[in-house]
Amino acid sequence: MNGPSTSQNRSLNTPLIAPECEAQLRRDAESQGVEKFVLAPFIMDEKERLLVLRRNLDEDFLPGFWEIPGGGLEAGERFEEALVRETKEETGGKVVAVGSESGTFDYLDGKGRKTRQFNFHVTLEQPFHPVLTEHCELAWIEKKEVGQFLMSEEMRQVVLSAWK
Secondary structure, eight states: OOSSOGGGOEETTSOSSOHHHHHHHHHHHHHTTOOEEEEEEEOBOTTSOEEEEEEOTTOSSSTTOEEOSOEEOOTTOOHHHHHHHHHHHHHOOOEEEEEEEEEEEEEEOTTSOEEEEEEEEEEEOSSOOOOOSSEEEEEEEOGGGGGGSOOOHHHHHHHHGGGO
16 A cells, blocks of 8 residues: 555645745744754555664664654755655655655754654555665564654654554
């Protein structure tokens, strides 16, 4: 399944967030001291399990912690473009649709910058077989298993929201 039903998804040819709305989100975040944006996909399988990845143990920031894929917005990039790029880079998956936004959270990154992570449900081209490039391990987890994985409290809360 990999995300919400097709009726809830929008094609990548139609922006999920209108440019003026995205600009407002950026202005609002910047006015709150946010310096960096991260975009992250919720990738669900046909059994409604969520893909989580374990950070490499030699990472400076949160080594060995579990998270959903995602990464920083690059200059000139739209939110959807970052979701597509980060999904491909971190899992090898090809996003075919972006669904609903499912929350944000703020944190300080490894360089001390206030960062806001935006999380979206995505649908991937099938068949999908994750390929790890930036993490050391992957797991498909059910909601009841979230507490068994080492995550920051912000990540745990957003992961739990994937099933709402």
